[in-house]
Amino acid sequence: IVGGKLAVVESHPWMASIFWRNRGGESMFKCGGSLISSCWVVTAAHCFPDSTKTKLHRLSVFLGKKAINETDYKSEQKFHVEELIIHYGFDNSEGNFNNDIALLKIMGNDGGCAEESGTVRTVCLPPANQMLPAGASCEISGYGKEQEGIWHHSQYLREARVSLLSQDVCTRSDYYGKMVTHNMFCAGSPDWKTDSCKGDSGGPLVCEVNNRLFLFGIISWGEGCSQEFRPGVYTRVTNYNRWIGKKTGSPSLAAG
Numbered sequence: 001i002v003g004g005k006l007a008v009v010e011s012h013p014w015m016a017s018i019f020w021r022n023r024g025g026e027s028m029f030k031c032g033g034s035l036i037s038s039c040w041v042v043t044a045a046h047c048f049p050d051s052t053k054t055k056l057h058r059l060s061v062f063l064g065k066k067a068i069n070e071t072d073y074k075s076e077q078k079f080h081v082e083e084l085i086i087h088y089g090f091d092n093s094e095g096n097f098n099n100d101i102a103l104l105k106i107m108g109n110d111g112g113c114a115e116e117s118g119t120v121r122t123v124c125l126p127p128a129n130q131m132l133p134a135g136a137s138c139e140i141s142g143y144g145k146e147q148e149g150i151w152h153h154s155q156y157l158r159e160a161r162v163s164l165l166s167q168d169v170c171t172r173s174d175y176y177g178k179m180v181t182h183n184m185f186c187a188g189s190p191d192w193k194t195d196s197c198k199g200d201s202g203g204p205l206v207c208e209v210n211n212r213l214f215l216f217g218i219i220s221w222g223e224g225c226s227q228e229f230r231p232g233v234y235t236r237v238t239n240y241n242r243w244i245g246k247k248t249g250s251p252s253l254a255a256g
């Protein structure tokens with residue numbers, strides 16, 4: 001997150017962090033994610049290159065984690081991945097991560113799923129037809145870079161506010177042109193100082209509607225971070241209600 005501030009996990013209790021264990025047994029932070037029901041985390045499909053899919057045992061997911069390199073048994077919950085479902089339409093042949101969405105079925109060592117606590121809680125999915133106006137203010141969070149070009153990620157969870165751009169503006173040729181499809185939307189700050197960045201992908205963009213927060217976006221891509229005319233690009237979650245409902249076994253989501 002560029003231009004944001006330190007966050008407490010209690011304010012983003014759906015925030016998941018996904019780690020990948022290499023052959024040496026060393027765990028590396030891979031992506032963010034969001035807890036949408038007790039057993040399911042939604043994230044970005046591009047977090048999983050082909051090799052990852054067949055090696056689910058190398059993945060672990062944490063909820064309620066305060067810092068990437070610290071363990072706090074009181075606040076965090078750890079899971080392995082039972083199932084990884086990458087959207088059938090995920091396509092990076094144009095270099096734009098179309099349909100950048102994936103689901104992880106999580107399971108703890110006790111065979112159970114996430115348990116609600118002060119630091120762990122699900123986020124709501126918006127109804128399928130819910131649109132927000134350009135300029136609406138939303139919140140992003142993640143452990144990604146605080147600046148493009150630095151080598152390290154943030155050790156602590158950070159948050160920032162960004163505003164939604166209209167599709168007309170973001171597909172203009174001085175922005176992203178046709179790279180941005182109807183499965184995506186853009187968000188940024190008018191002064192270009194706030195953005196998601198490398199390492200934030202898969203994580204949430206949440207917006208408030210009627211005093212409730214909903215997961216409208218999944219952090220997906222962008223040309224660099226906080227560059228002029230290059231806002232962050234987010235997966236448009238409302239396009240996937242049916243798919244999410246079908247895969248997670250809550251078909252009522254399709255209706256919202």
Ligand code: 4AZ
Binds near residue numbers: 199200220222224225
């Ligand atoms: C990334 O590589 C990434 N500025 C995430 C978000 C943005 C750019 C890159 C948006 O994970």
